[in-house]
Amino acid sequence: MSRRWLLVLPVALVLVVLATASRLQVFWWPEQLHDVTTGRQGEALELSDRWEDADGDERRRDLTVTLLDVVPATQVEGFSGPEPLEPVAGTAVWEVRLRFEVDPDVPLSGCLVSIVDTDEREATAVSTRLGEASLPQPACEPAGRAGPRYDGSAVEGDLPRPPTYDVAVLVVTDEDAVPDRVRLWWEAPDVAELSLTSR
Amino acid sequence: MTGPARSGPALGHVLGTAVVCLALLAAGSWLQGWLPDDDADPAAEPHVRAGGVGDALDLRTATVTVDEVRGTRRVEQYGTELVSPGLWVVVGYTVVPTEENATVTFAELEDGRGRTWGLVGRNANSCAESPPGVPVRCTVLMEVPADALPTLRLRLARLSRETRFDAVAEVDLGLTRDDAEGFATAPTYSVPAPELGDPPEEDS
Numbered sequence: 001m002s003r004r005w006l007l008v009l010p011v012a013l014v015l016v017v018l019a020t021a022s023r024l025q026v027f028w029w030p031e032q033l034h035d036v037t038t039g040r041q042g043e044a045l046e047l048s049d050r051w052e053d054a055d056g057d058e059r060r061r062d063l064t065v066t067l068l069d070v071v072p073a074t075q076v077e078g079f080s081g082p083e084p085l086e087p088v089a090g091t092a093v094w095e096v097r098l099r100f101e102v103d104p105d106v107p108l109s110g111c112l113v114s115i116v117d118t119d120e121r122e123a124t125a126v127s128t129r130l131g132e133a134s135l136p137q138p139a140c141e142p143a144g145r146a147g148p149r150y151d152g153s154a155v156e157g158d159l160p161r162p163p164t165y166d167v168a169v170l171v172v173t174d175e176d177a178v179p180d181r182v183r184l185w186w187e188a189p190d191v192a193e194l195s196l197t198s199r
Numbered sequence: 200m201t202g203p204a205r206s207g208p209a210l211g212h213v214l215g216t217a218v219v220c221l222a223l224l225a226a227g228s229w230l231q232g233w234l235p236d237d238d239a240d241p242a243a244e245p246h247v248r249a250g251g252v253g254d255a256l257d258l259r260t261a262t263v264t265v266d267e268v269r270g271t272r273r274v275e276q277y278g279t280e281l282v283s284p285g286l287w288v289v290v291g292y293t294v295v296p297t298e299e300n301a302t303v304t305f306a307e308l309e310d311g312r313g314r315t316w317g318l319v320g321r322n323a324n325s326c327a328e329s330p331p332g333v334p335v336r337c338t339v340l341m342e343v344p345a346d347a348l349p350t351l352r353l354r355l356a357r358l359s360r361e362t363r364f365d366a367v368a369e370v371d372l373g374l375t376r377d378d379a380e381g382f383a384t385a386p387t388y389s390v391p392a393p394e395l396g397d398p399p400e401e402d403s
Contacts, residue, residue, distance in 0.1 A: 090397030091333050122299045123330030130395050172395065174332030 270382030
C-alpha cells in the first residue's frame with residue numbers, strides 16, 4: 001500500500017517545480033529581451049515596439065531602422081566640437097551608425113544600443129569617461145532635434161525631428177572584441193537585432 | 200450482578216500514546232525554536248567568495264581583485280579635504296565584467312568584533328560601469344576607528360540595494376596595528392576617479 005504512494009512523489013515534485021516556475025513568468029521573463037526582431041546590416045528593418053506610459057497603459061511605436069555600419073570611432077563630440085579620440089589600452093571604441101525612419105511625433109528618448117561580439121559578450125553603450133574623453137549617453141535622435149517626451153511635451157529649444165535621419169552611437173568594448181551584431185531596444189521584451197554582413 | 204468485561208485499550212497502550220504525543224510536542228517545540236522565523240531567509244544568503252589582497256575573486260558576472268590598501272587621516276575628493284577623527288581606509292580594486300556590462304556598487308567593511316561600516320555618511324565607493332573584458336579601476340573609502348584595522352575585511356558586490364542570492368567578495372585586508380600607526384601620520388590621499396582600460400605598465 002505504502003509503495004503505491006511513492007508513485008505520487010514524482011507528480012508532486014513536478015507540481016512543486018511548476019508552481020515555483022510561475023514566479024519566473026511574473027518577475028523574470030517580462031524583463032528579458034525575448035521578443036527579438038532580426039535583420040541584417042544595410043537592410044531596413046521594420047519594428048513595432050511596445051512601451052508603458054506613466055499611467056501603466058501599453059503603447060506602441062512603429063519605426064524603421066537600418067544598421068548602416070559599425071566602424072572604429074576616431075572622434076567624440078566635445079564641448080567645442082569634435083575632438084580626437086585617444087586610444088586607451090585594453091579598449092576599443094566603435095561607432096554604430098543607424099538610420100531611423102519614424103514619425104516625428106513618436107517619442108524615442110532613452111534607447112539602448114549594444115554590440116554583441118563573436119564570443120557572445122554584450123557591451124552596452126553608456127555615458128562614461130575613457131582616458132581624457134567623455135563618451136555621451138546613447139541617443140537615437142539627432143542632437144538639437146529631439147522628438148516629443150513621453151508625456152507628449154516638446155523639448156524646449158529643439159527643432160522638429162526630421163522623418164529620416166542618421167545617428168552615431170559610441171560603444172566601448174574589449175580591444176579584442178569582434179562585433180557580430182548590434183542590438184537596439186527601449187523597454188523589454190522588444191529588441192531589434194541587426195547582424196553585421198561583414199561577419 | 201456482573202457486567203461484560205471492558206474492552207477498552209490497555210493501560211500500557213494509553214501510556215505509550217501519551218508518551219509519543221509528548222515526544223512529538225517536544226520535538227515540535229524544539230523545531231519551532233530551531234527553524235528560521237518569518238524574517239529569516241537563510242536560502243537567500245549571499246554566496247561569499249573569500250580571498251586576500253591580490254586574489255581575483257569570481258563574482259559570476261565579474262571578477263574583482265583588491266589591488267592595494269592605503270590609510271590616512273585625510274583624503275581629498277572632488278577638491279574637498281575630508282579629515283577623519285579615526286582613519287580613512289582607502290582600497291583600490293579592479294572589476295573585470297565577464298559577459299555584459301557590470302560594476303560594483305555594494306561595499307562594506309567588517310571587523311572581528313562584528314562591527315560593520317557601509318556606504319553611509321562620508322564613506323564612498325567610486326566605480327564605473329564597464330563592458331565585458333575591460334578592467335575598471337575603482338576606489339572605496341571608509342572611515343573607521345583605529346582599533347578596527349587589524350581584523351578588517353572588505354565585502355564587495357554588484358548591487359548596493361540587493362545582495363540576496365548574489366555572489367559577494369570578502370577580502371581580508373591584512374592590516375596590522377603597525378599599519379594603524381603609519382596611517383595616522385600618512386599624507387593627504389587624493390582619491391582617483393574610476394578608470395577604464397588596462398592599468399598602466401609599471402617601469403621596471
